[in-house]
Amino acid sequence: NNCFHCVSPDKQYNATVRRQLATQTDIFFYPLGVKSHYCSESIDPEYPHIIEGEICSKYSMCITLFPNLQDSTFMVRGCFESILRHSRRTEEQLHQDGCYLLRSLPMYSNTVTMDYVVCTCHGDYCNTMGMPDVVPKPYSFGKSNILKLTMAEERNALQLATSATSTFNVSLVSSFLIIVIMQFR
Template sequence: MLTILLYFSNLLFYAQGACFHCLSPDSHLKPTLRRQLKTQTDVFFWQIGTQWNACSEKVNPMIPSIEGQICSKYQMCVTLQPNIPNSTFVVRGCLESVLRYSWREDERLHKEGCYMIRSLPMYPNEQPMDYIICVCAGDYCNRDEAVNYVSGPYNYDRDTILQLSPNNDVYYEGNGRIQLAVSSASLVDKAFIFIYSTLLFVFLK
């Protein structure tokens, strides 16, 4: 019976999709950059408790120290980094858990590829910060190392999304991954809860 319960638990896990989940340590960052990353409120969520020294490197799925994250709404993974030279700061995770509302609901970012968006400064003495966001679809597809710095000149406003190409020296997420099936997460959740409750009742009876 326990085997059956584990089977349905795994079924729910893969139906919803999963991504690698980590945040690069900030101890090596300059104080000004660290403050700007932590105080921004318009691009991404600061992931608490997921710091990993190798987050900016290509992820080896055989390393047990890297965490996984189940996606609840969008079956898409994200790799985010500030567009600054020699940056080793990277955030990985599900699209809805990394990006803030205004960006995760933007359908322009629901397509696989790499994009650049702009964050407005929190304080008057700071400059706007540009972020590179690589989006992919597929279980644990956000495994690639941090992309290269994209040099200017480029000019765009807060609501503009620049789609990057290989000519920008930005690596597109590779092809050939297993694509997630499109399904309703709410229906999957309800079906799993019903089956799980029924089996648990029979098991404990």
């Protein structure tokens, strides 16, 4: 399996954000030697000559990763095993094609928590997506450290996925609370 492999320049950010992108140790490996201004743009598979490729050895999956920051142009692309940190590769959810929101913990006291969008796909050079609009806040990770995302049909924007299961669980809990309240009246 082969994937597009690049990292966008991060010059648009202030020194604190650049340091956080380069020093985070829980989400991704920062690729060296593959900087490209075209990395954050949609890649036409018919004319891929502007982006390097990489051969994946362990997983037949590609990844596209970027911070969930408004107007971001920073993007990382590559093979699942060369971009994603070891601890994240074991997350079963990330082995399914789709996009996910992951929270990165700050490494230094003067940096803030940063969330990253990670999109995974199976197939040769499947990591061609351009930069979508970010996931709007507020959102909560709760006990999970991964949130499933979907692409809004009407525009190039990511949003939190809602599942029938979570809707059912909320309805079930609401019904239970109503029954309990009615018994104590």
